[in-house]
Amino acid sequence: MTLSVHHDLPASPWITRFAPLLQALRAARPDPAEPVQALDLACGSGRHTRWLVAQGCQVTAVDRDAAALAHLADLDGPVQRVVADLENGPWPLAQRRFDVVLVTNYLWRALLPRIVQAVGDGGLLLYETFAQGNETVGKPSRPDFLLAPGELLRACAGLRVIAYEDGFLPEPPRFVQxxxxxxxxxxxxTPVRYPLA
Known part of the structure; x- marks a missing residue:
């Protein structure tokens, strides 16, 4: 399930809080001048794609809704728009790996291993979506679209977790992981100095 009607909303505070981490990872790359390759998966109309572009990234924006992706037409240079049905079609990215993989408000469990595999060496995964308990305050309410306790931690086995949260946010009311x-x-x-936000 993807929410594609939020192109006018600002980027999630959870995502923007890690801008310093994104910059630290860029600086630690073999060639820091090379453009950062980012994936915004189930991007909807692209509020996070726009944020990634503002951070200097070249973005692959993937969504099943071509009309939502059309909101990114003014960003053609740094953005590759990919229309793909992630749930009923083949994985549209072959073996590509990215410096940044970003997912918000989307869960399709069968894709969790592919999402983690798409994070390249030295790369960053930023993921935020609804969790169990959300059915008591609104939508999504189907268990298929709600993470179980600790599910993102288990999915990210093999990655170094910098930050993790699982709980309730009041504005708007929602349970997230x-x-x-x-x-x-x-x-x-030399160890990378991962800045804590």
Whole structure:
């Protein structure tokens, strides 16, 4: 399930809080001048794609709704728009890996391993979506679209978790789970200083 009617909303505070981490990972790359490749999965009309572009990223924005992706037409240079049905079609990204993988307000459990695999060496995963308990305050309410306790932590086994939250937010009322995690480079001799927001 993707929510694609929020193109005029600001980026999620959970996502924007990790801008310093994104910059630290960029600086730690073998060639910091090379553009950061980002994936905004189930991007809807692209409020987070726009945020990633503002951070200097080249973005692959994927959604099943071509009309929602049309809201990104003014960003053609740094944005590749991909129309794909993630739940009923093939994975549209082959073996591509990204420096940043971002997912908000979307859950299709069968894709969790692919999402984690899409995080490249030294890359960052930012994920935020609804959790169990949300059925008591609104939609989504189907268990298929609500993370179980600790589910994102289990899905990110093998990544270094920088931050994780599971709880209730009052405005608007919702239960969420969210994670920021990195795939550390095995050959690094100097540890990356992951800034805590």
């Amino acid at each position: 969210r994670i920021a995690a990195v795939r550390e480079r095995a050959a690094t001799t």
